[in-house]
Amino acid sequence: MGQDAPRRIVVVGGGTAGWMAAAALVSVLPSQRVQVTLVESEAIGIIGVGEATLPHLRHFNETLGINEADFIKATSATLKLGIEFVNWARKGDSYVHPFGDFGTEIAGLPFHQAWTRMRAAGKARDIGAYSLPVRMCAANRFDRPAEDPADFASRFGYAYQFDATRYAPFLRQHAEARGATRIEGIVDTVHCDPETGDIERLDLKDGQEIEGDFFFDCTGFRGVLIEQALNVGYEDWSHWLPCNRAIALPSEKSGPTPPYTRATAHQAGWLWRIPLQHRTGNGHVYASDFIDDETARQTLLDNLEGAPLADPRPLRFTTGRRKQFWAHNCVSIGLAGGFLEPLESTSIHLTQIAITQFIELFPVDNDYTLERESYNAHMTREFERVRDFLILHYHATERTDSEFWNYVRTMPVPDSLTEKMALFRQTGRVGRYQQGLFLEPSWLAVYLGQRIVPQSWDGRLDTIPEESLGQSLTTIESQIDQAMSRMPDHDTWLANLAGVEAETRHG
Numbered sequence: 046m047g048q049d050a051p052r053r054i055v056v057v058g059g060g061t062a063g064w065m066a067a068a069a070l071v072s073v074l075p076s077q078r079v080q081v082t083l084v085e086s087e088a089i090g091i092i093g094v095g096e097a098t099l100p101h102l103r104h105f106n107e108t109l110g111i112n113e114a115d116f117i118k119a120t121s122a123t124l125k126l127g128i129e130f131v132n133w134a135r136k137g138d139s140y141v142h143p144f145g146d147f148g149t150e151i152a153g154l155p156f157h158q159a160w161t162r163m164r165a166a167g168k169a170r171d172i173g174a175y176s177l178p179v180r181m182c183a184a185n186r187f188d189r190p191a192e193d194p195a196d197f198a199s200r201f202g203y204a205y206q207f208d209a210t211r212y213a214p215f216l217r218q219h220a221e222a223r224g225a226t227r228i229e230g231i232v233d234t235v236h237c238d239p240e241t242g243d244i245e246r247l248d249l250k251d252g253q254e255i256e257g258d259f260f261f262d263c264t265g266f267r268g269v270l271i272e273q274a275l276n277v278g279y280e281d282w283s284h285w286l287p288c289n290r291a292i293a294l295p296s297e298k299s300g301p302t303p304p305y306t307r308a309t310a311h312q313a314g315w316l317w318r319i320p321l322q323h324r325t326g327n328g329h330v331y332a333s334d335f336i337d338d339e340t341a342r343q344t345l346l347d348n349l350e351g352a353p354l355a356d357p358r359p360l361r362f363t364t365g366r367r368k369q370f371w372a373h374n375c376v377s378i379g380l381a382g383g384f385l386e387p388l389e390s391t392s393i394h395l396t397q398i399a400i401t402q403f404i405e406l407f408p409v410d411n412d413y414t415l416e417r418e419s420y421n422a423h424m425t426r427e428f429e430r431v432r433d434f435l436i437l438h439y440h441a442t443e444r445t446d447s448e449f450w451n452y453v454r455t456m457p458v459p460d461s462l463t464e465k466m467a468l469f470r471q472t473g474r475v476g477r478y479q480q481g482l483f484l485e486p487s488w489l490a491v492y493l494g495q496r497i498v499p500q501s502w503d504g505r506l507d508t509i510p511e512e513s514l515g516q517s518l519t520t521i522e523s524q525i526d527q528a529m530s531r532m533p534d535h536d537t538w539l540a541n542l543a544g545v546e547a548e549t550r551h552g
C-alpha cells in the first residue's frame with residue numbers, strides 16, 4: 046500500500062451506512078487517493094428502518110454536493126424541527142426537544158436562568174413558549190431559518206424524516222456517478238494476513254475474490270468483518286438501555302403532516318410516529334424482559350392513526366458498541382459499529398460522524414496506529430455521550446405504573462450522568478462536554494421536560510427588577526409571533542418546494 050497508488054477501499058454492505066460511506070469517500074477524496082468498491086447482497090437486503098434524522102445530515106448532503114430539493118423528492122422526505130416526547134416523566138406530560146435555542150440571553154446569561162427565576166415567581170410560561178421551533182411544531186409551520194444571524198428567525202435548525210429504503214439507492218447513484226464500483230455478492234470468507242492480522246481479501250459465494258488495502262464493515266448487526274472475522278467484542282449497555290426489540294409498521298397518512306417526530310412512552314418502551322410525504326412510519330421499541338411480543342404488537346396496532354400498509358415487522362437489537370470501532374485495517378460503520386436505540390434518531394448521525402472522522406484521519410502511510418487510536422477514542426466518546434443522553438429520558442421519570450419504569454427510574458446510571466443531573470438540579474448549569482453531539486439546549490429541553498427543574502438560579506439576576514425580566518420574556522414571545530407570521534404551513538412548504546428552490550438558486 047504505497048502513498049502513490051490510490052488506496053483500494055472495499056466497503057461491505059449497501060445499506061444507509063455503506064452508501065453514505067462510499068458516496069462520501071468518492072465525493073471528498075480525489076480518485077488519485079482512493080478507489081472505492083462496494084459489495085452488497087440483494088439476497089440479504091438492508092434493515093430499511095431509520096427514518097428520522099438530525100440537522101447535521103444537511104451538512105453531510107451539502108458536502109457531497111447533493112441538492113436539497115432533489116434529496117427531499119427522491120426520499121419522500123418531510124422536515125423535522127424536533128421530537129415530541131409524550132408521557133415520559135408522567136402520563137399526560139408532553140414536551141418537545143427542538144433543534145434550536147430557548148429564548149435569547151438575558152443580562153448576558155443563558156435564557157433559562159432568568160426563566161427559572163420568573164417561573165419560581167409564577168410569572169413565566171412553559172419553557173417551550175420561548176422556543177421558535179417548539180412553537181412552529183405546535184402550529185405546523187415550516188420555513189428554512191433566516192440567513193441573517195441578527196434575525197430571530199435564524200435561531201433554529203431542521204432535519205429530515207425520510208423513507209429509509211430510498212436514501213441508499215439515491216446515494217448509490219451519486220457514488221457510482223463519481224467512480225464507485227458496485228459488486229453484487231455475499232461475502233463468504235474473510236482472509237487475514239497470518240502475521241499482521243490485517244484483512245487481505247474477501248471471497249464471495251459466487252467465487253469472486255476482492256482484494257483491498259482498507260475495509261469498511263457496513264454489514265449491519267452481523268458485523269461480518271469486524272466481529273465474525275476479527276472478533277473485537279461488543280460492549281453491551283442493555284442494563285442501562287433495556288429496550289432490545291422493535292416492531293415497525295407503516296400506515297396511511299391522516300391529516301396535515303407534522304414537522305416533527307413523536308415518541309410516546311408506554312408500559313415497557315415507546316412508540317414512534319414519523320410523518321413522511323406518502324405515509325406515516327410507526328414502530329414500537331420495547332424491552333422483552335418486561336413485555337411479551339404479542340402485547341407489544343397489539344399496543345402498536347391499537348395506537349395507529351391510519352390504516353396499516355404492511356404486516357408488522359419485528360426487529361431485535363442489543364444496545365451497545367464494538368469494543369474497537371477500527372481494528373487492523375477495518376473500520377466498522379453504521380449498525381456494524383454499534384447501536385443506540387432510536388429514541389433521539391442518532392444512528393445515522395453516528396454513521397456520519399464515523400465517516401467524517403475517518404476521512405479527517407485518512408492514513409497517509411502504512412503505519413496508522415495513532416490514527417486508529419484517535420479514531421477509537423473519538424467514537425467511544427461520541428457513543429458514550431449519546432448513551433448518557435438517552436438514559437436521562439428513562440431515568441428521570443416519576444412513573445411508577447409498570448415494572449419497566451420502576452427499573453429504569455431506580456437503576457444505577459453512569460457517574461458521568463449522575464454528576465450532570467445533580468449540577469443542573471442544584472444550580473441550573475448544564476455541564477458541558479468538550480465534544481459530543483447534544484449541546485446545552487438539548488439537555489435543557491430534556492431536563493425540564495422530564496421535570497428536573499433547577500432549585501436556584503444565577504445570583505447575578507437578583508440585581509435585575511422582576512418587571513424588566515418579565516419585559517424580556519414578553520419581547521421574546523412577540524419576536525417568535527412575528528417570525529412565525531411569515532411562515533407557511535409545513536404541507537404548503539413541501540408543495541412549493543420546486544418554487545422555493547428556484548427562488549433560492551436565483552436569489
Ligand SMILES: Cc1cc2nc3c(=O)[nH]c(=O)nc-3n(C[C@H](O)[C@H](O)[C@H](O)COP(=O)(O)OP(=O)(O)OC[C@H]3O[C@@H](n4cnc5c(N)ncnc54)[C@H](O)[C@@H]3O)c2cc1C
Binds near residue numbers: 328
Ligand atoms: C428499530 C430501529 C429504528 C431505527 N430508527 C432510526 C432512526 O429513526 N434514525 C436513525 O438515524 N437511525 C435509525 N435506526 C438505525 C438505522 O436503521 C441504521 O443506522 C441504518 O439503516 C444503517 O444501517 P446499516 O447500513 O448499518 O445496516 P443494514 O441496513 O442492515 O445494511 C447492511 C448491508 O450489509 C449487507 N450485507 C450483510 N452481510 C453481508 C455479506 N455477508 N455479504 C455482502 N453483503 C452483506 C446487506 O446486504 C446490506 O446491504 C433504527 C434502527 C432500528 C433497528
